[in-house]
Amino acid sequence: DAGVIQSPRHEVTEMGQEVTLRCKPISGHNSLFWYRQTMMRGLELLIYFNNNVPIDDSGMPEDRFSAKMPNASFSTLKIQPSEPRDSAVYFCASSLETRGTEAFFGQGTRLTVV
Amino acid sequence: GEDVEQSLFLSVREGDSSVINCTYTDSSSTYLYWYKQEPGAGLQLLTYIFSNMDMKQDQRLTVLLNKKDKHLSLRIADTQTGDSAIYFCAEITGGFKTIFGAGTRLFVKA
Numbered sequence: 001d002a003g004v005i006q007s008p009r010h011e012v013t014e015m016g017q018e019v020t021l022r023c024k025p026i027s028g029h030n031s032l033f034w035y036r037q038t039m040m041r042g043l044e045l046l047i048y049f050n051n052n053v054p055i056d057d058s059g060m061p062e063d064r065f066s067a068k069m070p071n072a073s074f075s076t077l078k079i080q081p082s083e084p085r086d087s088a089v090y091f092c093a094s095s096l097e098t099r100g101t102e103a104f105f106g107q108g109t110r111l112t113v114v
Numbered sequence: 115g116e117d118v119e120q121s122l123f124l125s126v127r128e129g130d131s132s133v134i135n136c137t138y139t140d141s142s143s144t145y146l147y148w149y150k151q152e153p154g155a156g157l158q159l160l161t162y163i164f165s166n167m168d169m170k171q172d173q174r175l176t177v178l179l180n181k182k183d184k185h186l187s188l189r190i191a192d193t194q195t196g197d198s199a200i201y202f203c204a205e206i207t208g209g210f211k212t213i214f215g216a217g218t219r220l221f222v223k224a
Binding site: 004006031033035036041042043044045048055056091093095101102103105106108 | 122139147159162204215216
């Protein structure tokens, strides 16, 4: 397996534009997580899916952020409209829903909003 | 609520020991983890400990768990410049959700 695949690796966009980040989890994993990492705030959990269903979205900063998981092999995180303060590295991770299971991370998408 | 806390920065000299500390809140956590993030990469599992253990040693790494105080630490012996990275403490909660700390950035001075 190629691991968790995220695209794009880098995204530069202008303030106000819509941004869509994509994630393909490891085949067979049934939990998927979106995280945001900044120097000031560290790693923050945005949303967590289990069996394609959003379980906890309390970390989503505001209504401009939305996430979907239409099937077990694909998820998107959308920001509309984007703002400069959304600039960060966004990570997707997947795991099996059992205790003690390692979370596998993608390489991340570095988003810059100018 | 669920929370994992750790300091954001640690600086040590090459050859010294590094100790990264973490506190967590979910007393039902059965596994506690340390992840490592190299520059420009995602997080990777470094080591873990079961909640019924007090200590786990793996080469230069020693994990200590104080379940009463909900305190976890990672000790890196003979720290090398290649150990410079961000280290994350994590726990799995009752809802099978992995909660990460914000990460401790380890700087190793030659």
